[in-house]
Amino acid sequence: MGKILMTTPLVEMDGDEMTRILWKDIKELLILPYVELKTEYYDLGLKHRDETDDKVTADAAYACKKYGVGVKCATITPNAQRVEEYGLKKMWKSPNGTIRAILDGTVFRSPITVDGITPVIPAWTKPITIARHAYGDVYRDVECYAEKGDKAELVISRNGEDKKRIEVFDYSDGGGVVLGMHNTDESIKSFAKSCFNYALDVKKDLWFATKDTISKTYDHRFKDIFAKIFEDDYVEKFERAGIEYFYTLIDDAVARVVRSNGGMIWACKNYDGDVMSDMVATAFGSLAMMTSVLVSPDGVYEFEAAHGTVTRHYYRYLKGEDTSTNSVATIFAWTGALRKRGEIDDNLSLVGFADRLERAVIRTIENGYMTKDLAAMFKKEGVTVKVQNSRGFLEKIAETLKTV
DSSP states (O other): OOOEEOSSOEEEEEOOHHHHHHHHHHIIIIITTTEEOOEEEEEOOHHHHHHTTTHHHHHHHHHHHHHSEEEEOOOOOOOHHHHHHHTOSSOOOOHHHHHHHHHTOEEEEEEOOOTTOOOSSTTOOBOOEEEEOOSSGGGGOEEEEEOTTOEEEEEEEETTEEEEEEEEEEOTTOOEEEEEOOOOHHHHHHHHHHHHHHHHHHTOOEEEEEOTTTSTTHHHHHHHHHHHHIIIIIHHHHHHHTOOEEEEEHHHHHHHHHHSOBOOEEEEOHHHHHHHHHHHHHHHSOGGGEEEEEEOTTSOEEEEESSOOOHHHHHHHHTTOOOOOOOHHHHHHHHHHHHHHHHHHTOHHHHHHHHHHHHHHHHHHHTTEEOHHHHTTOOOTTOOOEEOOHHHHHHHHHHHHTTO
16 A cells, blocks of 8 residues: 655644654654655754744744644753753843743643553543633743842732732842733733633533632633623534533642543643643653644644653663663654544544554553663553563554554
């Protein structure tokens, strides 16, 4: 049989370090033998971002808007040490942050479950997807130290005139810290629409949680915007899909999630989502077994792995040493993008291939072939674990793919 043809390209964003090595191997061993791959390629490796003054990152994001689907390799967000190491012109911003801002997207992260790897919370028999609002709050705060005798005030002004002046705290008795944070109605609306659309896309219940009883204006604004958009545009759609939208306080949501069997999308504000996604990833296994997809309110999808560039393994690789790097999340970034491309283009062969490749990955692990990180967690009666190196694991998946 011939290779599966693609009518529309997806946007391919290459990355850094060990994940860049795996990216090439995944294409060579698992995709190109079966798919006449059609991509618009962007090199988001740190050196090329520096050479283009990071224009390539914005170009890739706008290409995602054009074609509707992108797949991204893990990339380095440089700190001072990386600037020196790579001889960079400046400390460039996070590529993920740039892409999120251009797409106005929400990040959805979900664990990849395998028979033989039991979650820390055994009741979690179905994956929990965390939807993280990727704008504002403490990530765009302003903060400072206040000395004894200072007074902190929140001032809202227009055209140089104060509209509101609210005392935050009087530091008469001693110094301390103060911060201010913000969000916007438009960003919250985009977050809500992305969450409702994604829930309909994957046919899962959507939970949303804030602390509006304490934050009666800031958090309550999130609650009110979600409620209005749901009532205006999504009630009947959810009923037809057989799913529900559920709002509760964040502490109640934690208690309910821990007691649940999983299976829901849990929408969280920025900081809550940052924390809860790591908790869910760790409880189910590791970030290397966590999918991540950025979804815009107008239906653009960008898939990637939830983890970083695996720097430690990369430097071992450069020395010619053996590595056992888990590539599952990166493979699932590719399958997610190929499946979505196939769904949009009505290319059932491409959708079917994405499903087959995911089954091959899961079956390979369940048959005992896995990387070192999974071997420490895997336990299945009658199955002997056989640890593979980075490429060897992909080769085992390639063997399995021929049989599924």
